[in-house]
Amino acid sequence: MLMRPNTTALFSVYRGLLLTGALTSSLVMASANALASEDGLQPSDEAAAETQSAAVLKEAIPLAPNVDLAAPQPEGIETPLAETTSDPKPAPTGASFVMFGTEVAPATSTRLAWSPEQSLDGLAASVPVLVVNGAQQGPVLCVTAAVHGDELNGIEMVRRLLYNIDPAKLNGTVVGVPIVNLDGFRRNSRYLTDRRDLNRFFPGNPRGSSASRIAYEFFNKVILNCEVLVDLHTGSFHRTNLPQLRANLKNDDVRELAEAFGDMVILHSTGSKGTLRRAATEYGIPSVTLEAGEPLRLQKKAVDRGVKGLRHLLSHMKMYGKRNSRVVREPHYYKSTWIRADQGGILFSEVKLGERVKPGELLGTITDPITNVRSEITSPYTGRVLGMALDQVLMPGFAAFRIGIQTSEEEVMKGTIPDPKLAARVSISRPKLNAAERAPAVEAVPNTAPSLDDPVAEE
Numbered sequence: 517m518l519m520r521p522n523t524t525a526l527f528s529v530y531r532g533l534l535l536t537g538a539l540t541s542s543l544v545m546a547s548a549n550a551l552a553s554e555d556g557l558q559p560s561d562e563a564a565a566e567t568q569s570a571a572v573l574k575e576a577i578p579l580a581p582n583v584d585l586a587a588p589q590p591e592g593i594e595t596p597l598a599e600t601t602s603d604p605k606p607a608p609t610g611a612s613f614v615m616f617g618t619e620v621a622p623a624t625s626t627r628l629a630w631s632p633e634q635s636l637d638g639l640a641a642s643v644p645v646l647v648v649n650g651a652q653q654g655p656v657l658c659v660t661a662a663v664h665g666d667e668l669n670g671i672e673m674v675r676r677l678l679y680n681i682d683p684a685k686l687n688g689t690v691v692g693v694p695i696v697n698l699d700g701f702r703r704n705s706r707y708l709t710d711r712r713d714l715n716r717f718f719p720g721n722p723r724g725s726s727a728s729r730i731a732y733e734f735f736n737k738v739i740l741n742c743e744v745l746v747d748l749h750t751g752s753f754h755r756t757n758l759p760q761l762r763a764n765l766k767n768d769d770v771r772e773l774a775e776a777f778g779d780m781v782i783l784h785s786t787g788s789k790g791t792l793r794r795a796a797t798e799y800g801i802p803s804v805t806l807e808a809g810e811p812l813r814l815q816k817k818a819v820d821r822g823v824k825g826l827r828h829l830l831s832h833m834k835m836y837g838k839r840n841s842r843v844v845r846e847p848h849y850y851k852s853t854w855i856r857a858d859q860g861g862i863l864f865s866e867v868k869l870g871e872r873v874k875p876g877e878l879l880g881t882i883t884d885p886i887t888n889v890r891s892e893i894t895s896p897y898t899g900r901v902l903g904m905a906l907d908q909v910l911m912p913g914f915a916a917f918r919i920g921i922q923t924s925e926e927e928v929m930k931g932t933i934p935d936p937k938l939a940a941r942v943s944i945s946r947p948k949l950n951a952a953e954r955a956p957a958v959e960a961v962p963n964t965a966p967s968l969d970d971p972v973a974e975e
C-alpha cells in the first residue's frame with residue numbers, strides 16, 4: 517500500500533481495515549473476534565451491531581472516567597462527562613475509542629490498564645496505558661516506551677507528549693504506554709524476569725515461552741488498536757545513541773512516517789526479527805523506533821529532542837498543533853557499521869556523538885591498564901557517529917562506535933556504497949615511557965572487517 521500525501525486519509529483506511537477485520541491475517545481476525553466476543557457479540561453480528569443504538573452500546577461497554585491528563589489530579593477525583601458537554605466548545609464529531617473493553621468518549625482522556633495474564637493472579641501488576649481521544653476524527657497513534665525496562669528517556673517522552681495534549685483540539689487518538697516492561701523497569705533491567713528480551717518475541721505466541729505470551733497479549737490487546745506506532749528506545753549496555761529513527765526505508769509508509777519527524781537522523785534497517793517495530797510493520801501498522809541517549813538515565817537533551825520530533829509527527833499527521841511548513845531534512849543513512857575494539861582496556865573517546873568523521877580519523881583510544889599497551893580505533897568511513905560506547909573498561913570485541921554511512925537509495929541499489937572491508941584498522945602502539953624504551957608503533961593490524969547492519973543488542 518503506497519502512502520499518498522494525504523496521510524490522514526490513508527491512516528483512516530488502515531483504521532477501517534482493522535475495524536472491519538478486512539486484513540486476512542489470522543491474528544488480526546482472532547483479535548477482532550476476541551474483541552467482539554468480549555462485547556457479547558458474535559463476529560457475524562458485527563454488521564448488525566453497528567446499527568444498534570448508541571444507548572445499547574453504552575450499556576454493554578463501560579465508559580472510562582475522564583481524567584484530565586493536561587491538568588493531573590489525584591485518582592478518584594473524576595470530572596463527570598456531563599460537565600464537558602456544557603462546555604461552549606463545538607460538540608465533538610469524533611468517535612469513541614474502545615480499548616480493553618472500555619469506551620473512551622471523544623474529547624476525553626483517561627488512564628487504562630493492561631494486565632498480562634502470564635503472572636500469578638494475586639501478583640499481577642497492570643501496565644498503565646494513557647489514552648487521549650480527540651474531539652475530531654483522525655488516526656490512532658501509539659507511542660510505547662521501556663519495552664526494555666532500563667531505558668528511561670522514552671518514559672519521560674510519553675509523559676510530556678500525552679500530558680500536554682488537549683483532547684478538545686486533537687484529531688484522532690493518541691495512546692501512550694510509558695512502561696511496557698514494568699517487570700524489568702522495577703529491577704533496572706533490560707530483560708523480563710526470565711532473562712529474555714521482550715523485543716525479540718513480537719508478535720508473540722499464546723502457547724510459547726513466557727516472553728512470547730506476554731508479547732502476544734500486548735501485541736493483540738494494545739498494538740492492533742494502532743494505525744501508526746513509534747517505539748521509544750535508547751542505546752544498550754553503556755552505549756549511547758544520537759537521537760535517531762530506525763526505519764525500514766524500503767517500505768513507503770514507514771519512510772513517510774520517519775520523514776514526518778522533521779529534521780531527525782534516519783537510519784535504515786528492517787529491524788531484528790521479533791522487534792515490536794518489525795512485527796507491527798509486517799501487520800500493516802507503519803512503525804519506527806526512536807532511539808535517544810543511553811539506558812538507566814534520564815537525559816533532558818535527548819528527551820527534548822524526542823518530544824520535538826513526536827510533536828512534529830502529530831502536526832504532520834494533522835492530528836495536533838500547527839503544521840511546520842519549513843522542514844530541514846536530515847540525510848538518510850542506509851548503511852551503518854559498528855567498529856569493535858580489538859583490544860581490551862580503558863576506552864577514551866576522541867569524538868562526540870553526531871560528529872562527522874573521515875576515513876582514518878581517530879575515534880578513540882584503548883589502553884590496557886596493566887601493560888599500558890595502547891591501541892587506537894579509527895574510522896574506516898566517511899560518515900557520522902550515530903552511536904558510541906561510553907568511556908569505560910571494555911573487552912575485545914565490544915562494539916564501540918557506530919558509524920552511519922551517508923548513502924542514497926540509488927547508491928544502495930547500484931551497490932556503489934563503500935566497501936566495508938576497506939581499511940577498518942586498529943593500530944597498536946607501545947607506551948611512550950622514555951626515548952630509550954620507545955618502541956616503534958606496531959604495524960597497523962587490519963581490523964576484522966565490520967559487517968554492515970551488525971546486530972548489536974539494541975532496539
Ligand SMILES: [Zn+2]
Binds near residue numbers: 748750
Ligand atoms: Zn531498547
